[in-house]
Amino acid sequence: MSRLCEGRVAIVTGAGRGVGREHALLLAAHGAKVVVNDIGAAVDGSGKDTSPASEVVAAIKKAGGEAVANGEDVSSWKGAKALIDAAIAHFGKLDILINNAGILRDRMLTNMDESEWDSVIQVHLKGTFAPSRHAAAYWRDESKKIGGPVKGRIINTSSTSGIYGNVGQTNYGAAKAGIAAFTIIAARELRRYGVTVNAISPTALTRMTEGLRQLTPEEAAIRDPKWVSPTVVYLASEEAQDITGRVIQAGLGRIAVCEGWRRGAEVGQVADPATAGSLVREMITKVRKNSGMDGLELD
Numbered sequence: 001m002s003r004l005c006e007g008r009v010a011i012v013t014g015a016g017r018g019v020g021r022e023h024a025l026l027l028a029a030h031g032a033k034v035v036v037n038d039i040g041a042a043v044d045g046s047g048k049d050t051s052p053a054s055e056v057v058a059a060i061k062k063a064g065g066e067a068v069a070n071g072e073d074v075s076s077w078k079g080a081k082a083l084i085d086a087a088i089a090h091f092g093k094l095d096i097l098i099n100n101a102g103i104l105r106d107r108m109l110t111n112m113d114e115s116e117w118d119s120v121i122q123v124h125l126k127g128t129f130a131p132s133r134h135a136a137a138y139w140r141d142e143s144k145k146i147g148g149p150v151k152g153r154i155i156n157t158s159s160t161s162g163i164y165g166n167v168g169q170t171n172y173g174a175a176k177a178g179i180a181a182f183t184i185i186a187a188r189e190l191r192r193y194g195v196t197v198n199a200i201s202p203t204a205l206t207r208m209t210e211g212l213r214q215l216t217p218e219e220a221a222i223r224d225p226k227w228v229s230p231t232v233v234y235l236a237s238e239e240a241q242d243i244t245g246r247v248i249q250a251g252l253g254r255i256a257v258c259e260g261w262r263r264g265a266e267v268g269q270v271a272d273p274a275t276a277g278s279l280v281r282e283m284i285t286k287v288r289k290n291s292g293m294d295g296l297e298l299d
């Protein structure tokens with residue numbers, strides 16, 4: 001097996017368990033030095049615990065890799081800056097940022113309260129923006145210093161809930177759709193510095209998804225979070241310099257490249273609302289339908 005990330009320095013946020021843990025372990029197995037960030041929160045974002053991140057660091061070291069634990073809150077501007085600075089201070093540079101940390105506070109829209117909305121948007125959306133912003137400024141400066149591309153990587157974590165839409169998750173889905181949009185825009189902005197920005201949309205059996213329904217051993221096996229990480233490790237490698245602005249589904253038996261919004265049928269603008277209405281109705285019959293949670297068109 002060729003090691004794809006030899007000597008590269010990676011941060012994985014929310015890497016104490018679940019999908020992030022697998023990213024950290026596979027990156028280390030591929031030669032990356034890993035900052036294992038995790039605040040150690042409960043699924044709903046409450047509480048703190050340093051032990052999940054420390055356990056992952058111990059597992060990486062036991063396998064002969066290099067890693068350091070970090071307990072910063074990625075959704076805080078200062079915490080995110082401290083995380084980026086810690087990676088550079090400890091390993092001398094930063095090549096890869098994997099924004100994976102997340103929480104869930106599901107509720108139907110009619111009942112969702114302000115804190116359920118705010119906390120989910122904060123952890124996912126700001127927790128993606130803040131580390132990316134500090135890493136991007138670092139890579140811009142490095143690129144100017146060396147007078148060329150830096151081969152930096154940002155890999156964000158979206159969700160089928162955001163790109164396709166899942167009932168009960170207006171907060172989470174809006175954050176995850178926002179992360180997909182953030183990915184496309186940041187990719188366009190950072191290309192000039194040699195930084196690629198992609199997003200993964202994982203499906204995996206973790207504490208976030210366990211208990212949704214009873215699974216057979218086979219169903220559980222294809223949902224093992226380890227199936228998400230190979231795509232992430234490839235995107236993190238220097239070999240993936242030409243792949244940017246993509247949202248890629250991984251897990252549940254497949255890797256799939258997602259297609260984004262694009263203009264469908266169109267007509268010239270009209271002043272009369274009734275005419276606009278009949279034209280819109282006619283166009284709706286001609287265009288592709290929105291997709292369901294399986295990524296295929298709804299009936």
Ligand SMILES: NC(=O)c1ccc[n+]([C@@H]2O[C@H](COP(=O)([O-])OP(=O)(O)OC[C@H]3O[C@@H](n4cnc5c(N)ncnc54)[C@H](O)[C@@H]3O)[C@@H](O)[C@H]2O)c1
Pocket residue numbers: 013014015016017018019020037038039040041042043045052072073074075100101102103123127157158159160201202203204205206207208209
């Ligand atoms: N499991 C799935 O099927 C699935 C599907 C779609 C998207 N995702 C996304 O994948 C990512 C990982 O999810 P998971 O299933 O492994 O969940 P998980 O709960 O096992 O792991 C998430 C980790 O993030 C950490 N975290 C939460 N808030 C943090 C903060 N502010 N700062 C630092 N760390 C923080 C938690 O402590 C936890 O260890 C999330 O972004 C999630 O939304 C997962």
